[in-house]
Amino acid sequence: MSKSAILTKQQLENFALQGLCYADDHIGDTFHIKDVSDRLGISYSYFYHNFAMYMGEPFWHYVKRHRLETAAGLLRHSGHSIGDVGDLCGYATTAAFSKAFKQHFKESPKDFRRILELPNEKRTIQIIETITTAAGTDIFGNFFQYERGEKVHLPDTILYYSFLSRGQNPIGEMIAKMNQYYNTFSKILQHFELPQGKIITGTLDAVPVTDYERISIYAGISIPATAEHVHQQMENNYFYLMKKRIPGGVYLKLPVPMDFATAGIPMYNFINHSCKEGIFKMSGNHFFMSLNGSNSCEIYIPLLKKQY
Template sequence: MSKSAVITKQQLEHLALQGMSYADDHVGDTFSIKDVSDRLGISYSYFYHNFADYMGEPFWHYVKRHRLELSAGLLRHSGHSIGIISDLCGYATTAAFSKAFKQHFKESPKEFRRIAELPNEKRTIQIIETITASAGTDIFGNFFRYDRGERVQLPDSVLYYTLLSRGQNPIGEMIAKMNQYYNAISKILGQIEIATAKIITGTLDSVPVTDYEKISIYAGLSIPLHAAAAHQHMETNYGYLMRKRIPGGTYLRLPVPMDFATAGIPMYNFINQNCKEGNFKMSGNHFFMVLNGTTACEIYIPLLRKHY
């Protein structure tokens, strides 16, 4: 992209979000800001300043915060050792990870793992209690049960997505925009004709570690990695969408006969409770919800192998 080119505000936002998407998809990898700017076809300086202007924080500050928040989620809900978590989140050594983690969270990874309830978690639970009080706790008790879950195998996939929220009220934005994006993604799904492709929604962040106001909620199309023709179609026709690799493996599938907005909040409570009780541990932060129309969805939770 030449310096003389006229760039619209929408294009600037797109470049910043593509940078954020790259950082999220390479959490465990070594890369530089120049790697990202080269990938986007713009100068280092241009990307650096544009990202900070749009996102409200420098790119490398976002990368570090995002990695540490995801690591905190793994400490919370996975059975991984601290050494494995440091590697998954892009740290060369456990010592470097532990030092950065303590600087950010004021607790060591080991101490953090023992915290019964996080400050952000209190806000999440308050939202859950409000929703369950209005919908009826018996409804959620009937559907959000561990014994209703089924273990299924999913292939490695690529998610093509857009963000529904990037602001102060992510849940409100998600509810306002989801139907529009669901219809648009459904049309794409009809074009590729892949039976195992799924319309999914989730968050790039670690709930409840990430501040509510900074959570990024996505909606997109998950396509198995082996479906080469479908990926070529997406590259050719929808290159503007962001991308995220989703690891395959064993997932706990929990169908819930309710809309995404109703199911989304108590989903965390279900995950948190079952992790605490030892019914399962997660292999990563990449749980998501499959949308089956407007009144039914399925929750998919990645399971750690030794807890199958």
């Protein structure tokens, strides 16, 4: 990047968000900050200082925190062994993972799995309930039953997304911005005439672990990885969108007749209860909502392979 280039605040923020996106999409990979700055076409020093300024923490601090919080979510809701969780989150050995995890959470991975309610969990749920409370929420909870779900196989996909929130009130920002993004993404899907494409929303973070004010919520288009011609056009015409790989496999698909905001708390309670009771275990933290309109969505929960 030329030293004489004058970048807008939005462009500078986008560099930081692209770094956050890269860290999430390579959570189990070995990489260096220079890999990210080279990808963005800026200097190591420029990216390092820019990320810290916009995100409020150094890049590598974020990478470590994100990996360990993701690991905590996997320990809570997946059926993976402690060693596999560490490997999925970028740690070369179980010993290295266990040491880093205990330093961060003050609990070993084994002891962490026994905690019934996490420190952030109650607070996060209370905040979200305050924002999204609607008449009939208890009734809606009746739709979140395992027996209503259907096991479906989804292909590997690429998600093109925008962040709905990166601030003090992620759920509030999500509600305020969703209609705008839904309409934009609907037009893109209609243009490509891609029946397998989905407009989805979710979070990069482990909801019961990450501080509410740091949760990153996205909305985007999920497109099968095999649709190469579509990906080329997305790269050319929508280069400003973030990218994330979502692994395929068997998912529990659960249709619910409600809007995304109302569905959030009963969805989490359903996942949490089902995992605690052994009804199912997840293969990863990448559950998401597929939006079908203002008052209808589908929940997709990735299931552990040995369960189907």
